[in-house]
Amino acid sequence: MSTTLAPADLHARPADGTLVVDVRAPGEYASGHVPGAVNVPAEHLDTLLPDLRAAAERRDLVVVCAAGQRSAAACAKLADAGVEAVGLAGGTRAWAAEGLPVDSAARAGRTVWAMDRQVRFAAGSLVLLGLALGRRAPKARLLAAGIASGLVYSGLSNTCGMAAMLGRLPFNRPEPGALDEARAALRG
Numbered sequence: 001m002s003t004t005l006a007p008a009d010l011h012a013r014p015a016d017g018t019l020v021v022d023v024r025a026p027g028e029y030a031s032g033h034v035p036g037a038v039n040v041p042a043e044h045l046d047t048l049l050p051d052l053r054a055a056a057e058r059r060d061l062v063v064v065c066a067a068g069q070r071s072a073a074a075c076a077k078l079a080d081a082g083v084e085a086v087g088l089a090g091g092t093r094a095w096a097a098e099g100l101p102v103d104s105a106a107r108a109g110r111t112v113w114a115m116d117r118q119v120r121f122a123a124g125s126l127v128l129l130g131l132a133l134g135r136r137a138p139k140a141r142l143l144a145a146g147i148a149s150g151l152v153y154s155g156l157s158n159t160c161g162m163a164a165m166l167g168r169l170p171f172n173r174p175e176p177g178a179l180d181e182a183r184a185a186l187r188g
Helices: 007-012 027-029 050-058 069-078 089-098 113-134 138-158 160-166 178-187
Strands: 017-020 058-066 086-088
Touching: 007 058, 007 089, 017 050, 017 160, 017 178, 050 058, 050 069, 058 089, 069 086, 086 089, 113 138, 138 160
Parallel strands: 017 058, 058 086
Antiparallel strands: none
16 A cells, blocks of 8 residues: 555545545644644644544545655554554645645634744744854854754754744644544544
8 A cells, every 4th residue: 555645636535435634733734724634733643543543444544744744754653553544745735736725724813834934934043043142152153053953963864853842832732622623523
């Protein structure tokens, strides 16, 4: 079985035979997602694992993120738990690039940036801060060096510690009751 599914292939599948699980942060999900997708942020997969397992017994699971990295990690985690799932090749970016429909949900009247944009902004800001402060206190340049080292490690390991930290900020966490809604959707 393939580990990914092309956007056009997912779009052609009957909705009642496929359950799309979006593992992005709630703010990212709200900014645009595959129609009918259930938001189960990656850090909450373990919490909803029994419900995901039961859903996978009834329907095919397709896991989605922005570009495919987080969904691949989520599929691997689910596979380790004995749950069969495939990822959406290229994520919601590829889905939207093919002109397929995208749903969005307003979240408290504001739009949350995609996680990769949040990481770029935070990393760039911290590097600039380290360099600016380094004019008066040379040791402050270590901040810029530390962030640069983290970015290199992130590229080599295909993981991102900064994204994990940013994911814990209030606007990136599920609102109260959101996991209960996801659980009900998985059971439905």
